[in-house]
Amino acid sequence: MTEWINVIIQGVLIGGLYAMFAAGLSLIFGIMRLVNIAHGDLIVLAAYIALVVSTTLGLNPIASLVIVVPLMAAIGYVLQRALLNRTLGDDLLPPLLVTFGLSVIIQNALLEIFTADSVRLQAGAIEVASIPIVPGISIGVLPLLQFVAAVAVIGGMQVLFYRTALGRAFRATSDDPAVAQLMGLDVRHVFGLGMALSLAVVAIAGVLLAIRTNFDPSIGPARLIFGFEAVIIGGLGSLWGTLAGGIVLGVAQGIGAQLDPGWQVLAGHLAFLIVLAVRPEGLFPKVRG
Amino acid sequence: MKAPAFKVYFTDRASRIGGSVFALMLVALVLAPFWADRQDLRLLAEIYAYVALASAWNLLAGYAGLVSIGQQAYVGLGGYLLFALTMLAGVPPLWSIPLVGVIAAVVSIPVAALVFRLRGHYFAIGTWVVAEVFRLLASQVSVLGGGSGTSLPVGIVLSIAASRQEREFLVYWIALGLAVLVLALIVALLRSRYGLALTAIRDNEVAARSSGIGVTRVKFVVYVTTAFCTAMVGAVIYLQKLRISPDGAFSTNDWTAFVIFIAVIGGVGRIEGPIIGTAIFFLLRQLFSDLGSLYLLMLGAVAIAIMLFAPRGVWGLLADRFGLQIFPLQRRIALADHPAKAGRTE
Numbered sequence: 001m002t003e004w005i006n007v008i009i010q011g012v013l014i015g016g017l018y019a020m021f022a023a024g025l026s027l028i029f030g031i032m033r034l035v036n037i038a039h040g041d042l043i044v045l046a047a048y049i050a051l052v053v054s055t056t057l058g059l060n061p062i063a064s065l066v067i068v069v070p071l072m073a074a075i076g077y078v079l080q081r082a083l084l085n086r087t088l089g090d091d092l093l094p095p096l097l098v099t100f101g102l103s104v105i106i107q108n109a110l111l112e113i114f115t116a117d118s119v120r121l122q123a124g125a126i127e128v129a130s131i132p133i134v135p136g137i138s139i140g141v142l143p144l145l146q147f148v149a150a151v152a153v154i155g156g157m158q159v160l161f162y163r164t165a166l167g168r169a170f171r172a173t174s175d176d177p178a179v180a181q182l183m184g185l186d187v188r189h190v191f192g193l194g195m196a197l198s199l200a201v202v203a204i205a206g207v208l209l210a211i212r213t214n215f216d217p218s219i220g221p222a223r224l225i226f227g228f229e230a231v232i233i234g235g236l237g238s239l240w241g242t243l244a245g246g247i248v249l250g251v252a253q254g255i256g257a258q259l260d261p262g263w264q265v266l267a268g269h270l271a272f273l274i275v276l277a278v279r280p281e282g283l284f285p286k287v288r289g
Numbered sequence: 290m291k292a293p294a295f296k297v298y299f300t301d302r303a304s305r306i307g308g309s310v311f312a313l314m315l316v317a318l319v320l321a322p323f324w325a326d327r328q329d330l331r332l333l334a335e336i337y338a339y340v341a342l343a344s345a346w347n348l349l350a351g352y353a354g355l356v357s358i359g360q361q362a363y364v365g366l367g368g369y370l371l372f373a374l375t376m377l378a379g380v381p382p383l384w385s386i387p388l389v390g391v392i393a394a395v396v397s398i399p400v401a402a403l404v405f406r407l408r409g410h411y412f413a414i415g416t417w418v419v420a421e422v423f424r425l426l427a428s429q430v431s432v433l434g435g436g437s438g439t440s441l442p443v444g445i446v447l448s449i450a451a452s453r454q455e456r457e458f459l460v461y462w463i464a465l466g467l468a469v470l471v472l473a474l475i476v477a478l479l480r481s482r483y484g485l486a487l488t489a490i491r492d493n494e495v496a497a498r499s500s501g502i503g504v505t506r507v508k509f510v511v512y513v514t515t516a517f518c519t520a521m522v523g524a525v526i527y528l529q530k531l532r533i534s535p536d537g538a539f540s541t542n543d544w545t546a547f548v549i550f551i552a553v554i555g556g557v558g559r560i561e562g563p564i565i566g567t568a569i570f571f572l573l574r575q576l577f578s579d580l581g582s583l584y585l586l587m588l589g590a591v592a593i594a595i596m597l598f599a600p601r602g603v604w605g606l607l608a609d610r611f612g613l614q615i616f617p618l619q620r621r622i623a624l625a626d627h628p629a630k631a632g633r634t635e
Contacts, residue, residue, distance in 0.1 A: 035414065232407070
């Protein structure tokens, strides 16, 4: 019994990480109807940047966020202004294929620089620390920290979206870019800021992922898929929904892994397909589409 | 009923010349076992597989607007079905190829019902999830080697043809025949009523819908047709390889990234595009594949550049410039009393 309670707790906590993968994806889809196929590879890129920063400066990986987050945000802004803005329009193909190409480029560039060996960020004692709840059940400090970070990030995005001028600009552009432009917003700049924010979240998610597990250049696409599944399970356009989606996915994977180690990822995919079959609008839908 | 005062025809001089050149090339390729060595035959068969895969993807993405990044699901399914039918059900290898196509088409129906609930970009990632599910399921099938895969038993390999040379010739001709069949099927589909509907959807989906086209039904037909073709190509690829593993058979790089690259560089939404694209892709591969990951990096960069600066691909540029078509697909209208005022429509 305690075994299963542990599985559920672990699943919920890792769900926070998936929610962070999902939040960045959901954000840019909401603002500019762009699905970034390279999202997962950018998570891995952030992890490698953190690796370089923390080893060269001798920083704790969590402290390296001070550098990694602004750097990723800058990369996002430039990427959007220089490349992705040119692909936006009525046609679906250009943004999809350009971000797909980007995914291939990032993966192979990382492979060329860092080789296929898997690495890990060392965060010290925090990695193994845990808080006992009752005998047999304890919560790891690191997973808990990740979950709290996810809640904070999503809560922060929620406030930004609905309480600030920037959020108003995001929502206006999302509703109708042409009218937003007429009202004096520079839509290209707003899109750039949207991607910068998305990659700032990606940076946090990437660093937390890299402290938790080994990573190598090839793991990006699977992170994209987890994030995407969390978005669809939670319901399009709802930020808190992505947290719920991430938790459902994390718990499903945990239960699958408990039944048979080979079933971990498959169980998550099946949960996603069941939601798609039974409730295609997701658990907490906001926009339809 | 009054006879219509106009006639629709497809061929013109360019397509007649193009068609003749194509037919001559085909004869030379059919005779390849008599002038090419073993290595060239393998390469050619691989080229045919990519022509067929890219043409099928082009039909799906270029015409029906169903941008899938999960077609490796059907390549792998085709390969695995070939192994399952021959090893577990005792079906002769060559007969199992059409059977593989039919089974994959049946499998694709519920898959379509699920992924069609996702629109546009999310559809793309949804197809990828399906491919991952197929891969993970394949690695659970222990009779076919589980995660590490399996080889086709010698008895079955010998049942294809008695000698190694005969078998290689036979597989070569099957690969060529299948590529021609897939192209013919796509040409036939595009020349039918579905073709007009598809061209309309390609150009403007909303306008097509408002003209009374059942967009979802047409897309559904295209999705199932593509699954049918892609799985048969997968079966032939693995009939040549004789060894299968989940990671290879469901590889995103091999069966989707390269295929998309081919279609994009050749020209999406044109039937000639994937053929030109395959030629360019294999030329680049022969020249640069020693570079490993740098080569892949370059492919990604070229695909992005083409998408940004020449979204209609190499064939699109040539065709627009010179009004070319190899396959007779453009409908032209000749009015009965004014044959000179022939209208033209794509």
